[in-house]
Amino acid sequence: MTPVVFGDCFGWLHAAAGDRGAVRGVVLCSPFGYDALCTHRGWRNLAGRIAAAGMPVLRFDYPGTGDSAASEEDPRRVEAWLESIVAATRYLRERTGVTSVSLVGLRLGATLAALAAQRLGDVESLVLLAPAISGRNYLRELRAHRQSWMSTPAGMNADPIADPDNYVEAFGFGLHGGDVARVGEIDLCRDTDAPAQRVLLLDSGDRHRVSALTERYASHGVRVERDGFDEKDRFMIEALYSEEPVAAFARVTQWLAEGAPDMANAGDGSATQTPAQTQTQAFDAPALELEHAIESPVVFGNYFGVYCEPRQAANANAASIPAVLFCNTGASHHIGDGRIFVLFARRLAALGIASLRMDLGGLGDATPQARSITLDTIYSDTSCRDATAGVDWLVAQGHARVAMFGVCGGAFVALHASLLHPNLVAGFGVNLQKFVWDGASREPGAQEFAATKVYWRAALTPEKWSRALRGRSHPLRIARVVGRRLVRRSWLAGARWVEQRTGWQLTHNAARDVVHALHAKGVHMRLVYGEFDVGLDEARGQLGARLGALLRYPRVRALTLPKLDHALFTQPAREAVMADAQNWLFTEVMRATPPVPATSDSTNGSAGHVGGTQDAMPIALHELFPNPPSTVQTGDAALS
Numbered sequence: 311m312t313p314v315v316f317g318d319c320f321g322w323l324h325a326a327a328g329d330r331g332a333v334r335g336v337v338l339c340s341p342f343g344y345d346a347l348c349t350h351r352g353w354r355n356l357a358g359r360i361a362a363a364g365m366p367v368l369r370f371d372y373p374g375t376g377d378s379a380a381s382e383e384d385p386r387r388v389e390a391w392l393e394s395i396v397a398a399t400r401y402l403r404e405r406t407g408v409t410s411v412s413l414v415g416l417r418l419g420a421t422l423a424a425l426a427a428q429r430l431g432d433v434e435s436l437v438l439l440a441p442a443i444s445g446r447n448y449l450r451e452l453r454a455h456r457q458s459w460m461s462t463p464a465g466m467n468a469d470p471i472a473d474p475d476n477y478v479e480a481f482g483f484g485l486h487g488g489d490v491a492r493v494g495e496i497d498l499c500r501d502t503d504a505p506a507q508r509v510l511l512l513d514s515g516d517r518h519r520v521s522a523l524t525e526r527y528a529s530h531g532v533r534v535e536r537d538g539f540d541e542k543d544r545f546m547i548e549a550l551y552s553e554e555p556v557a558a559f560a561r562v563t564q565w566l567a568e569g570a571p572d573m574a575n576a577g578d579g580s581a582t583q584t585p586a587q588t589q590t591q592a593f594d595a596p597a598l599e600l601e602h603a604i605e606s607p608v609v610f611g612n613y614f615g616v617y618c619e620p621r622q623a624a625n626a627n628a629a630s631i632p633a634v635l636f637c638n639t640g641a642s643h644h645i646g647d648g649r650i651f652v653l654f655a656r657r658l659a660a661l662g663i664a665s666l667r668m669d670l671g672g673l674g675d676a677t678p679q680a681r682s683i684t685l686d687t688i689y690s691d692t693s694c695r696d697a698t699a700g701v702d703w704l705v706a707q708g709h710a711r712v713a714m715f716g717v718c719g720g721a722f723v724a725l726h727a728s729l730l731h732p733n734l735v736a737g738f739g740v741n742l743q744k745f746v747w748d749g750a751s752r753e754p755g756a757q758e759f760a761a762t763k764v765y766w767r768a769a770l771t772p773e774k775w776s777r778a779l780r781g782r783s784h785p786l787r788i789a790r791v792v793g794r795r796l797v798r799r800s801w802l803a804g805a806r807w808v809e810q811r812t813g814w815q816l817t818h819n820a821a822r823d824v825v826h827a828l829h830a831k832g833v834h835m836r837l838v839y840g841e842f843d844v845g846l847d848e849a850r851g852q853l854g855a856r857l858g859a860l861l862r863y864p865r866v867r868a869l870t871l872p873k874l875d876h877a878l879f880t881q882p883a884r885e886a887v888m889a890d891a892q893n894w895l896f897t898e899v900m901r902a903t904p905p906v907p908a909t910s911d912s913t914n915g916s917a918g919h920v921g922g923t924q925d926a927m928p929i930a931l932h933e934l935f936p937n938p939p940s941t942v943q944t945g946d947a948a949l950s
Contacts, residue, residue: 311358311677313607313614314368315596316401318379319394320607320616321370322354322675323405324361334434335408336360336566337398338369339415339423341546343483346375348546349416350643350674351683352554356414359559363567366406368398375483376645377605377616377652377667379598382484388422388492395426399433410434412566413506417546418442424498427505436506437562440542443519445496455480464876467842468883482648482879499523508533510565512558514540537561550641550683603659608666610703613696614675615668616644617707620659630900632735633709634658634665635700637724639717639877641683643674646717647877650884654715657888661905663895666704670696670723688719689747697727701734711735713834713899715891717878718743718845721837725824728833736834736899738891741876743845745821745852821852822859829863836867836894838887840874867898 312323326332338357340346346353357367371378372391380390399411412435415423420441427433442448456479459465471477478485485493499522509532513520520536527534541555598605606617623631636651638644644667645652655665670693672680680687687693701712713736714724721739728737828835839846849868853859857868871886878884896904 311675313596313609313675314370314401314405315598315607316370317394317397318373318598319370319397320377320596320598320605321368321398322357323402324357324367324369326364326366326406327362328364332365332406333409334412334566335366335368335402335406335410336412336414337395337402338367339395339413339419339426340369340371340376341415341417341419342372342375344481344647345417345546346419347481347483347642347645347647348549348552351549351641351679352545352552352559353416354675354679355554356559356562359563360414360566363563365412365566366402366408368402368405370394370398375649377598377607379600381653382649383486385487385489387485387489391422392426392429395422396430399430412436414439414562414566416440418448418493421445421448421496421498424502424505425496428502433506435508435510435566437510437566438512439558439562440513440515440539440546441498441511441523442496443498443516443523445493447516448496449478449485449490449494452478452480452485459879463842463844465879467840467873468875468880469873479881482650482877482884484881499526503527504530504532506532509535510562511536512539512561514538514542535565548640549643550685550688552641600656600659603656605655608703609677611699612671612676612678613668613699613703614644614677615666615700615703616655618655618659618665618667620662620664623662630711630902631663632711632713632895632899633704633707634663634895635697635704635712635714636665636667637697637700637714637716637720637727638668638670638673638688639720640688641673644669648879648881648884650717650878650888651715653884654888654891657892658895661892664704664707664709666700668697668700685719686747686749689722689744691726693719693723694726694730697723698731698734701727701731705733709733711899713737713895717741718876722747725828725835728835729824729827729831734833736895737828737836738894739835739837740878740887741839741843741845741874742837742849744848745824819852821849825853825860825863825866829865832865834865834894834898836891836898837869838874838890839868839870840876840883841870841872843874843876846870 312325314321314323326335338353340353341349353369357369360367372387372394374380374382374384374387374390378394384390395413399413402408402411411433413423413427413433414437415421416439420438421443423436424438424441427436442451453474456471459481460468460470471479476487476490478490499519503526505527509527511520511524511534513536524534524536539555539558541553541558544553545555546552596607602622603618603620606619608615608617634655636644636646636655639646646667651667655667658665669676672678672683672687697714704712710733712731712733714727714734715738716722716724717740721737721742722744724737724739725742725745728734825835837849839849849857853868860866860868871883871890873880874883874886878887893904896902
């Protein structure tokens, strides 16, 4: 598995196993947006399976997605994606010497694969996994996902999309402008007739359209095989819970290998891969040339990262400029939800700040890949130690000071890794769920996952009471959850009151120990929350209703940001976090005046001017505490 760059695209080449030259190669056409984030782990496994069967595989990010150049907001994205598939087939032929190329696509990636294959005209085999046959139906599906998410605790504070004809979004990834109409016009039953010599179509969805597409291809002389894809629903869910569709992928691998050499080597993707004999020329170390940065994939130990190096250093004392280390959000790979780590890394590069987007051990594109990922894995001491390996790598590049940036589980890693490494001087955490991991359940849909403020808001909504009367919600269960939280918070508040007045410690407060250790080490830690996030309940329970415990530790700050959803799925939430983090880096960590960022352009994915000052923070400390200690600066605990 070798990182590669071709044109504006970043990708991975999985060399064919065996000692004989391969004649057939495969390009994987990934799904779009959140689907790609969820399925990254399984998609990588599919590449390994096919390569183990004797066929080199190229998987890659379309322009404006993943680690590739550009932004999703750039015009004519659909056309750029189709051209990138054409370029990928060309690159695979040049790099490996294969004489024929097959395409495999998933969801919108399958749709693009079919259209690109029709354009290429020389694709031998085409695999369509749950293709979006009708672009109009696909847009309707994205809009339904967005609307459904807005009814959940995570999205209840989000604003509706103002112009749905020019912007369609689901879970942080969107289609913009003319590309919305372009996708809506797609109909594979009209736009393709013989995209390949043979086609394998796996789908268990719209059987009428699947049948129509199958009949159309067959009528044009294509050998079509059709089967179900019952594992799709368990595959295309949040990365932490996504299950590889083993049966479907075994079927795809066997079908692709039919008639190809080395079929006997087909395995489960875990076999050790050796370089194919067909490689015809040497290639330089890959690097993505952007306007304000050069991005290079790096492998160090068992870890993988993308180093974003600014072309021009910041106008400040070099010793005071920290590099930024991004680590995984949950089980997702290193781009972050809504691609925030890529966007922010390139924005920082325009300001002269270097960064590393890192996959912790077993996650994303780290090697070896973990066999399973659980919350205990994410919130483990091992993950925190893994992050220090990224700090070591940055220090070796000459960055004496490092700041970490993490969301949810990544915020936990940033918090604890900051205590482990002497060069980690700062951390920025978004929606930290736990100061200390206690193995608490966070299963999907669990009532415990919602914030108390969500329950109180729901209690005032007639629709919720109507649902309760119809037996579709459980108010007594919710009342027990809220009750437990109130009892716990009251006990901790009482224990703090006793301790402040008598010095007697009635209970051990691990969260306060962490905060004390961070402050004593000299770490600048900033924690930002959405007002409906359950992590805010945890912080208030541990540190006081208004986080009064932080008054003793001015280096540790906490605040709420408006319209901040948990995973930063909305564009306003991502912009608010990036603006606040940028301002914090310069004013708190570097003690410098924040510069004005460069104007955005289509080559580096920057999102334009980023403002944000302390005056823009929601609630200042003096509004919470009329007489704050003189050693504490305004804004240390800006919580509503």
